[in-house]
Amino acid sequence: MVDSKPLFELYSQKTFFIVIVLYWLSGVALYSDESKLNAKQSKVLKESFSYLETLEPKRIRIDKSTYNRLTQFESIFKFGFSGKKLSRWIQSRIKKYSFGSTGEYIAMYHDGDVLLGRAFFSLNRLDRILVLLHEARHADGKNYGHVVCPENFQFLNPRDWKIHPAGKKGCDDVPDGGYGITAAFLFELGAFGYLNQTEAAHRYNSEISRVIRD
Numbered sequence: 001m002v003d004s005k006p007l008f009e010l011y012s013q014k015t016f017f018i019v020i021v022l023y024w025l026s027g028v029a030l031y032s033d034e035s036k037l038n039a040k041q042s043k044v045l046k047e048s049f050s051y052l053e054t055l056e057p058k059r060i061r062i063d064k065s066t067y068n069r070l071t072q073f074e075s076i077f078k079f080g081f082s083g084k085k086l087s088r089w090i091q092s093r094i095k096k097y098s099f100g101s102t103g104e105y106i107a108m109y110h111d112g113d114v115l116l117g118r119a120f121f122s123l124n125r126l127d128r129i130l131v132l133l134h135e136a137r138h139a140d141g142k143n144y145g146h147v148v149c150p151e152n153f154q155f156l157n158p159r160d161w162k163i164h165p166a167g168k169k170g171c172d173d174v175p176d177g178g179y180g181i182t183a184a185f186l187f188e189l190g191a192f193g194y195l196n197q198t199e200a201a202h203r204y205n206s207e208i209s210r211v212i213r214d
């Protein structure tokens with residue numbers, strides 16, 4: 001048909017315009033790789049904190065003297081184990097969350113803001129809390145910045161095997177940095193039976209592997 005071409009062009013222009021508007025409305029920034037969390041991502045974040053707030057001390061499931069010998073939570077946080085208090089501890093340190101490219105990391109902290117990468121949202125709720133707890137520690141200053149992991153660092157990154165810590169700034173030389181505090185938290189989860197002892201120990205060991213001492 002003679003008139004089919006102009007009609008087609010009109011439609012394609014319209015379609016193009018609609019796509020642009022939808023892209024803009026979706027909240028994806030066109031010229032920056034950093035954006036506000038969308039509704040789904042905010043929900044995931046909220047659910048992570050709700051989960052944390054269910055974790056409260058109950059009957060200790062391990063030998064009391066073993067608990068007393070190994071617990072570090074209170075000496076680090078200055079309050080006894082409590083998911084609600086820990087949630088407030090994190091939220092008082094992280095003021096803003098954004099979504100964007102985090103390169104070789106799952107999340108990045110900068111000046112009160114945490115940038116969350118795509119991988120964060122595929123983690124389970126416990127791993128999401130561990131990431132947030134770790135990032136919140138960076139708010140406490142450069143004493144908690146990382147040091148380079150040894151070139152012969154052999155441990156896997158439990159949250160993303162593609163990330164190899166060897167030779168990268170992904171270790172701590174203080175016992176109560178981002179990795180020490182996640183380990184201390186996992187210890188409590190094992191002690192109170194929120195995780196079985198095997199899982200708690202594996203997870204604890206994995207976090208503590210990043211704390212290196214000469």
Ligand SMILES: [Zn+2]
Pocket residue numbers: 134135138146178
């Ligand atoms: Zn860190």
